[in-house]
Amino acid sequence: MNKAIKEKLEATFKDIQVSIPEDSKITITAESDSVPAILTFLKDAGFNHLALISAVDWIEENCFELCFILTSYIQNDDEVTSRQRLHIILKTPIPREKPQFKTVIGIFPNAEPYEREMHELFGIKFEGHPRLTPLLLEREYKIPPFRKDFDTRKYVEEVFDKIPLVDNKDK
């Protein structure tokens, strides 16, 4: 079942690399422009559940890598007869200096909180997102805290350790 989908993908899209690291996984590496088309294609092919969007900070290669993990609840496609659930991991690099990406809410509506979270923790801007307001964090950070150049120990020393203890006078 893996190979059928792999051949179908390679026939439809150019400039993508498809690999099969495990029996139940397919990894696709694509350019960021073709991601919405690939997501639509996969959704039509039965992978209608977006399990996660996450980002990886490759600081040496100077890029973020967005990962979309897709799977399906029911696999009733003719080509997919196995009972084993297939996961598709779609990876795309985006530049670190100008981290921008087009939102995929139009394809998968449940992408909204994931995109908000990544905007907050990695500083990736999603064009067309209706509300990129803070989701989890309360404080403001100069560098988004999940980036690799954010030094948590230094931050803790500068902020939380600087707050003095309250000296309670014994009465």
Place this chain on the structure above:
Amino acid sequence: MDRNQITKWLKAPAKMANKYSLHAIYFCTGCGIIEVPPVITSRWDAERFGVIPVATPRQANLFLITGYVSVKTLRAIIRTYEQMPEPKYTVGFGSCPINGGMYWDSYNTIKHLDKYIPIDGWIAGCMPRPEAIFIAVTHLWTLIDKEMANGYIRYRENYKSYRRNQESALGKLEWPPLFLVSNESQGNEQ
């Protein structure tokens, strides 16, 4: 009722009533709250010690802070603590409120909870056993007897410092000060 304690009851009935009816606010801050359901149910029946969970802070006088405190949770903790009627007692549960625990270098978890609200006692451990809660409760009884569980009095006296620390962690607070904050009153107390 213990016959030995009759004199104590006659001397300070309100204090004894407070001591034996600790109403704990059921507030879950972190992983430590998984120890509380067995404590309040039949396995380690907490009502033997007069500890009972209540729904709202307005009925509570014991605040168990269970587990790590993120910055967002700190805001809720302060609001809950300020709503509780006096006398109120706070117990930090687990090693994370004491000094950060395993989150000592986290970007979003506060260390040293006693910088923000006064704490009457600590239960160390990660996780503490449910029995540790009862040991803490019996210690708290002793402290109440000796009038050493005075966190709410310290909060009133040093409110300016506590409020300053809360503001430096959370930014500007959207609720008004609980007590009068002015240099004059602080100076008089010293």
